[in-house]
Amino acid sequence: MIEKEIKPIQAKEMVRISTIIYYYSATGNSLYAARELQKALPGAELRSIATALQKGELSVRAECVGFVFPMHYFGLPLQVEEFLQKLTIQDSPYLFAVATCGVPYWGKPFLEMDAVLADKGQKLQGSWYLRLVSNYIPYRDIAAAWRIAIRAWLARRKLNRIAAAIKQRKDHTTWQLLQKFCERYHSKWKNNQRQIDETFQCNPEKCTSCGLCEQICPRGNILRPEGQPVWQHNCVECLGCLHICPSKAIDYGEITKGRQRYRHKTVQIADLLSKRG
Ligand SMILES: Cc1cc2nc3c(=O)[nH]c(=O)nc-3n(C[C@H](O)[C@H](O)[C@H](O)COP(=O)(O)O)c2cc1C
Ligand code: SF4
Ligand code: SF4
Structure with missing residues (x-):
């Protein structure tokens, strides 16, 4: 046995x-x-x-x-x-x-x-x-x-x-x-909150209307009435929209043009979205 x-x-x-x-x-x-x-x-x-x-x-x-x-x-x-x-x-x-x-x-x-x-x-x-x-x-x-x-x-x-x-x-x-x-630096930034996203711009020639910028925003601050993002002045400057855009259509004024975008290598796009498409 x-x-x-x-x-x-x-x-x-x-x-x-x-x-x-x-x-x-x-x-x-x-x-x-x-x-x-x-x-x-x-x-x-x-x-x-x-x-x-x-x-x-x-x-x-x-x-x-x-x-x-x-x-x-x-x-x-x-x-x-x-x-x-x-x-x-x-x-x-x-x-x-x-x-x-x-x-x-x-x-x-x-x-x-x-x-x-x-x-x-x-x-x-x-x-x-x-x-x-x-x-x-x-x-x-x-x-x-x-x-x-x-x-x-x-x-x-x-x-x-x-x-x-x-x-x-x-x-x-x-x-x-x-x-x-x-403290001074942080307070100045915090008090300027409603103007934060006025610096963002979207290049219509690069935007493919994929919607990821809208989906990642933790604040619901992006609407896309015609496909491209329109910021609603309720931004917390997490920079999620700027980094996630697959076609680098979003920039912070002129200064981010030509700069790299970033995501931690172990994290998938889907893991970061606040709102599913
Ligand atoms: C609006 C903003 C302000 C930041 N300020 C600082 C800072 O004061 N000091 C610093 O070391 N990093 C700063 N960073 C960088 C982030 O803290 C850092 O990249 C962080 O690890 C990003 O985390 P996440 O990938 O989970 O969003 C800042 C990033 C953003 C978007
Ligand atoms: S993530 Fe980029 S390509 Fe997609 S809708 Fe937003 S701006 Fe357009
Ligand atoms: S920076 Fe963050 S909070 Fe501001 S619009 Fe982009 S995703 Fe939303």
């Missing part, structure tokens, strides 16, 4: 780790980082901030709640700030945040978060910058491929360290330099 092999019973975790990771991402860097953390944290669930805002899903209960987003003008993206203000955080979870960026440490996104969370009686316990590629092409072109590869390698190592710290519920703070300068 052939005896069946008796497999040892796997020891189950005594405590189920319950983690929710909120992400906000226009070109995939933050989605990539959120996914890597999800893989490293058993049972973690990913939620899109743009979708949660659209659907009004504004309450969370978990042992651990994380926020992964890009740094915008040395601070929080406008929709991430809006989301944090509206979010009800139940109980007292371990709260962490990861700000993806091109240049770390120059900024104050975590201080801004702390201010919003303090009003809710909550506190950020872990905060990290994650250097990837700057998608802010009105300032400068996308980094060279070798630079992107080195940053990707370093980012993978840092994500492992971040995940380990989150699992152990460690306190972690990070440098936030030039706070007054960053």
